[in-house]
Amino acid sequence: MPLRSRAVELILREGISDVRELSERLDVPPEELERILAGVPGLSIGDGEVRPEVRLRGYVEVRGTRPILLTAPHAQGPGADVFTGEIAWWVAQISGCYALIGTVSRKSRLPGEDRPADYNREWARDTPFRRRISELIEEHGIRFIVDLHGMESDPVRPEIDVGALGGEAAQGELVSKIVERLEECGFDVGFEQEFCGGDILEYHCDGERVQGIQLELSDELRELDEYRGILAVLVVVNTLLGEL
Numbered sequence: 128m129p130l131r132s133r134a135v136e137l138i139l140r141e142g143i144s145d146v147r148e149l150s151e152r153l154d155v156p157p158e159e160l161e162r163i164l165a166g167v168p169g170l171s172i173g174d175g176e177v178r179p180e181v182r183l184r185g186y187v188e189v190r191g192t193r194p195i196l197l198t199a200p201h202a203q204g205p206g207a208d209v210f211t212g213e214i215a216w217w218v219a220q221i222s223g224c225y226a227l228i229g230t231v232s233r234k235s236r237l238p239g240e241d242r243p244a245d246y247n248r249e250w251a252r253d254t255p256f257r258r259r260i261s262e263l264i265e266e267h268g269i270r271f272i273v274d275l276h277g278m279e280s281d282p283v284r285p286e287i288d289v290g291a292l293g294g295e296a297a298q299g300e301l302v303s304k305i306v307e308r309l310e311e312c313g314f315d316v317g318f319e320q321e322f323c324g325g326d327i328l329e330y331h332c333d334g335e336r337v338q339g340i341q342l343e344l345s346d347e348l349r350e351l352d353e354y355r356g357i358l359a360v361l362v363v364v365n366t367l368l369g370e371l
């Protein structure tokens with residue numbers, strides 16, 4: 128059994144947080160153990176202690192190195208924006224951006240709440256998903272949020288509808304560049320044709336220190352074996368990486 132998973136089992140099962148005690152139980156030097164546990168999500172290590180925060184949180188996170196966060200709040204069915212979570216995962220892996228992918232259906236209920244667990248609504252600001260967005264901004268220097276959603280394909284709709292709260296959430300010049308680059312890559316793009324953005328942009332983006340856009344991707348970009356949804360988001364991220 129690998130040492131890493133054995134150590135986490137011991138931490139969760141017996142609540143041991145002292146690195147020295149753990150290292151004795153596992154028969155490995157403390158420095159070695161700290162090194163092995165350093166990259167484990169949900170564990171923080173320091174001053175000879177391990178603090179576990181391995182819990183179900185209603186999202187999975189991809190740790191990045193770039194100041195861009197991809198959010199997919201509606202990735203979980205029923206009522207999912209199908210494949211938006213997987214698109215966020217791909218682009219985060221490829222580009223080094225952060226990603227937060229919701230694992231709770233927007234049709235389920237928040238604990239103690241009568242309202243649906245829709246992370247893109249005002250009443251969901253105090254959920255772990257939304258608090259994590261704030262933490263990533265404050266502690267990991269996120270400067271741009273790309274909020275991913277899905278819309279039904281329709282002859283009168285573009286393939287991608289870009290929203291920025293009427294220009295409040297992101298600088299116009301940057302949004303124009305994003306739209307231009309998507310068009311150069313062959314996508315049919317609209318700006319706020321129907322969708323201008325939700326509470327994630329409203330609450331976390333001020334349009335200066337932290338900017339953000341919403342991308343509504345049509346069904347046709349989000350089908351099994353399709354790559355164009357991934358390409359579209361990658362083009363947006365590459366444009367941002369050249370500008371931020």
Ligand SMILES: [Zn+2]
Binds near residue numbers: 276277
């Ligand atoms: Zn959505």
